[in-house]
Amino acid sequence: MVLASVASRLIALSVGVAVLSVGATTWVISGRVEASTRAEAAQTLADDSGIYQALVDYGGRNASWEDVGPTVRSLAEHYDRRIALREVGGPLVVDSAVLLGGPAEPLRARPDATLDPLSPALGVLAGDTFDPGGVDGLEVPAAPAADLEANAGRVTTATACLDGLEVGYELVDLPDGVRDVEVDWPAGSTTEEDDATWACLEPVYELLPSQVEEQRRQDATVVACLARAGVGATAEPDGGGVVLDPPSEDGDEALERCYDQDLRSRTAPPVQLFLGSETTDGALLRTLLTGQTASAAVALLAVAGLTAGLTARVVTAPLRRLSAAARRIGAGDLGTRLRTGGRGEAAEVGAAFDAMAEALASAEGARRQLVSDVAHELRNPLGTISGSLEAIRDGVYEPTPEVLDSLTEEADHLRHLVDDLQLLATADRGALHVERHPLDLAALARSVAEVHLPAAAAAGVRLEVAAPPTLAGHGDGARLRQVLTNLLGNALRHTPSGGAVRLVVAAAGDRARLAVEDTGEGLDDADLERVFERFWRGDPARTRDGGGSGLGLAITRALVHAHGGEVSAAATPGGGATFLVDLPRQG
Known part of the structure; x- marks a missing residue:
């Protein structure tokens, strides 16, 4: 009975110490996992863009x-x-894990991207820039002296022209020493004013001497x-292109093949890009295995001893699950979840871990979706412009005014x-400023509605x-006019002929409420839940001509x-929707 009593007391003491130790350990782990996952989510977009x-x-x-190994190694460090590259449908080209002395672990089933130097996807998003000078071995060589001299003269000509038009601009130094002119396009400018601005910029975008050669x-x-x-063919002077002699359809096809052969002979073939944590432990695991965590574990084992072995195993089981889950997330498996039940500190840490893992997966999904959406929105107009220019160049049709x-x-x-996109990126940085002045919101609403009357009449909408x-x-x-324009345009697009759109302006104490109601x-x-997301459309079948770009409501918010x-959306009883804008009336 004495031994049993001593054993009971020892186990109770061990359990008490273990609970305190685990509580401290899980608190440290929770804070560090949260910091690591947030940092990784914030850095993923910029890192992927720079590597790509x-x-x-x-x-x-x-x-x-063939010789990309040093570049991949430098980027990985x-x-x-x-970072791993694999031939499309072929063997592995290079793997930074092997270059850095690690094991050649299996790659994921699907690549993160396909690298094709002749058809690059969108590499830099939302105003982010990649500076190769910041990575050892990737410095961009300076442009030839003749290029720099020609560029300086052209920039001087362009800026003098812009100064004459009173158009703001900023000089941007590129990595090779060449300067570019970034124009601050004025809001509400006319087509004629934009054409004059582009005319000022034309010298800057002419071929430099080395490009002509x-x-x-x-x-x-x-x-x-x-x-x-x-x-038969001849080359135009000063790199002006190749002219067939005589012109023929067979010659056009041969010309295209020869250009493609020349480009392919000087650029690398397409490869598949795989990105992931450089080691199986990853940043999250390194965060977990710290001195504080190890000290807590040693104290737990020293106090509990063999008598509390089973108890320690039960108590630390959630930590082992957390460590294994952190390893999987560090290796790129963002679908890992603990899904712990019950109550207590371990359950709270598991819930917090799952919430952070969900946020990380959501951020990664949002990044991939944004890249896909932007590429989709750019593909059609770029394809139209490219196809039309090729048709004009090939003489398929004349460059008529139409x-x-x-x-x-x-x-x-x-x-x-x-x-x-730039406006939304500015808002994301918290740098979107508005110029507030006293104004008549009722008069502004009537003015915006009057502009939309012709479109409403054409659509048969009251x-x-x-x-x-x-x-x-x-x-x-100007910004509030843009808000009402976006909401009215959205309502008219979604309201069938015979329906009605109503713009309501009212005061509510020190607040003003602007509502757009439709019968669509x-x-x-x-x-x-998704109506204010970027690139979201209620009907996925809508094109950008019939359904807008998908950015209007995001900009409105x-x-x-x-x-x-604040702005919100609600379903109107009996059909239709209502968008409500609630604004402070005082600055």
Whole structure:
């Protein structure tokens, strides 16, 4: 009985010490796992973009990936990431894990991207830039002196022209020493003003002397290739291209083949890119295995001893699961979850871990979706412009005013899309500022509605405004006009002929409420949760012509938040939707 009593007391004491130790250990682990996962989520976009861009640049400067090992090793050490390249449908080209002396672990089933120097995907997003000078061995060589001299003169000419138009700009130094001119495009500028601004920039984008020499070399190579194919051709002076003599459809096909052969001979072939943690432990595991965690474990084992072995095993089981889950996440398996049940500290840590893992997976999914959406939105206008220019170059049709107007329209769409993305990126950085002044919100609403009356009439939709004679407010008139324009345009697109759209303006104490109500197809619960997401459309079958770019409501939310307000969406009883903007009336 005495031994049993002593054993019982020892086990109770061991369990008490173990509980305290585990509580301290799990607190340290929880905080460090949270910090690591948040840091990794924030850095993933920038790191992937930098790695991708550096490898695309390498492939564009080299005819093969044979000597890419030092570049991959340097990138892997700089970003602390495992980087592997594999031939499409073929063997492994290089693996940073092997280069750094680690094991050659299996790659994931699907690559993160396909690198093709001749058809690169979007490498830099949302204003991020990649500086190869920040990675050992990837410094960009300086441009030839003749290029720098020509560029300096052209930049001087362009800036003098922009100064004459009173258009703001910023000089940007590129890694090779060449300067670019980045224009601060004024809001609300006319097409004529934009054309004049582009005319000022034309000298900056003309070929530099070294580029002219490279074009001459390419033209000479293509002419020689055509000669071997029995096709007559001459090279235009100053790298102006190749002219068939005489022109023919067979000659056009041969010309395209010769250009492709020359480009392929000087660039590396497509390869598959795999990204992951450089080691199986990863940043999260290194965070877990610290001196504090080890000390807590040693104290637990010293106090509990053999008598409390079973108890220690039971108590530390959640930690072992957490450590294994952290290893899997560090290796790239973002679907790992603990799904612990019950109550107590271990259950709370498991729930916190699952929440952080879900946030990390969501961030990764959002990054991949953003890349896919931006590429999709850019593909159509770029394809149209490229196809039309090739058709004009090949003489398929003449560059008539109608054709040029169509190309200008596509270019304008691209510019507006980039402007919208830049606005959202500015809002994400918390740098979106608005110029607040006293204004009449009722008059602003009537003015915006009047602009949309022709579109509403053409669509057979009745557009009404319910507003007091005046409603004093405080805000940026141009930005609030953009908010109402986005909401009214969205409502008109989703309201069938015979329906109605109503713009309501009302005061609610020191707040102003602007509501846009429609009798369209309405929104279900799932739509209400996603309606303000970027590139989201209620009907996936809608094109950008019929359904907008998918950025309007996201921009609306950013602008309303910049005013200190809130915007929400609700389904209208009986069909339709209501978008409500709640703004402070005072600045």
